[in-house]
Amino acid sequence: MPSENRPPLALTISAIAGLLFLHLPIALIFLYAFTTDERTYQFPPPGLTTQWFAVAWNRADVWPPLYLSLRVAAISTVMALILGTLCAAAMARSRFFGRDQISLLIILPIALPGIITGMSLRSAFAIMEIPFSTWTIVLGHATFCIVIVYNNAVARFRRLSGSIIEASLDLGANGFQTFRHVLLPNLGSALLAGGMLAFALSFDEVIVTTFTAGQQSTLPIWMLNELVRPRQRPVTNVVAIVVFVTTFVPILIAYYLTRGGSEIAGGGK
């Protein structure tokens, strides 16, 4: 009887209401990027215009934070890809004393509230007298980017039969050939997915960044500051759309790459 499979009407309505509650604000952000009102966000908007895209494009103060965010995200992602993969390889392929404890330590940064990570890094930088720079931001972001890549890679390693590496060696391949022809093709999509997630997370990270950035502003921090000022408000919304696209598209691609596996671990940071 098909009717038994139909959920009750009340449940359907409340589910739709819940989804709307979660996603309408995002639509509002998009809407206000086109409003003609530059001081308050009044609803409905008095008029619609696309002028803010041009204004945003011509505002000199938008570009340095954007470049900084892209640079930090790119460097953190590359670092995470290398270190996270190596970590995963060590954890998946060998057994040693304290392995489970080390595995927990690697995952800890993602479980730790960002504010704790930020505070501890800031005090560590102060003690070691490291001046704030792009690299201190990168270090902060790498702490959780590595975990994302690690989680993706370790899940894939676990699924791979350990003996395919032995089979490759047995057939005469050297270590490099085995990595290139057997390991990389099998890890590839997991690494791509992990890298994209890491990039997206780094790109919109605020909390750790506020503690490790010093005088520089990444794009999300610039936006936070901009919201307080009552001038040209829709510019912030235009930038928000840019942030949304640069983070949402990679996450979407990562999701489709690893569909069917429980591999998008730590996506909730």
Added chain:
Amino acid sequence: MINAVEFANVSRHFGSVRAVDGVDLSITEGSFFAMLGPSGSGKTTCLRLISGFEKPSGGMIRIFGQDVSMIPPNRRNVNTVFQDYALFPHMNVRDNVAYGLMVKGVDKRTRYGKADELLALVKLDSYGARKPGELSGGQRQRVALARALVNEPRVLLLDEPLGALDLKLREAMQDELKALQRRLGITFVFVTHDQGEALSMADTVAVFNEGRIAQIGTPAEIYDRPRTHFVADFVGSSNVLSPDMARSFGAPARWASLRPEAVHIVESNARARGTVTALRYIGAGTRVILAVPGGEITAFVGKGLKVPEQGAEVGLSWDDTVLHVMEEG
């Protein structure tokens, strides 16, 4: 004559575990050699010592006379058919088979030609474009075999290759493997825990127990004249007689073995008398389990012969030559 593989007092210890402990063996070139034993007996470790994935803790391994202690797995002229087949999941069947040639830098046409040739050999001609995930267990097993043969190894190692197949397929593959080995003339070293498989396929069988070789010999030698209690127990469902029982049957007071099919149920001239405690019909005949003074004896009664009833007391007889006195307990 140079042996294909030679172990001289080879050991492999993992901490305090002696996985392989002082093994000596030599495998004749072109033979079908089976390593038989229960799990944990060291047979797989021995195989991995030949392929190079394990290094001996002591002793020396020679492959065709050459000491291989310094030669890594990828430079040994030995290939392996892995227990789980270990096919590369991202490559199609043809690329899997051609892999060994690809990493050597053989050009595409030559290596695909050779791959197709081997796929024909294992009767998978039309499967080249498929992915391993689209094949059945038996087909994967053949691909693994073809892939391991592409480099024309002088020794082929097979690690329980039939373990994952169902009974009917396993029997068919046994015949095929044996035929393939004859045709190619390559030395096959085959690890198994299935005594039937070892006896039916191998020229020589080494029975492993606790890291050591309990007995090495032809299948007939292993089956008819087990050297130890363990071999007799493991290789066949043989009657193992205690020294006391052996003496009561007129043999020396040592452990002895007696094959069930050599025990006849007779009316007169009985060597012993026993009471039937159980009957087990196994298709080709019936196994009759009898209580005798000092223990238990199983007799095999073939089709068409009279099967005694449960609880009946019957006479037992056998030829002098079939009661085999073992060297060790």
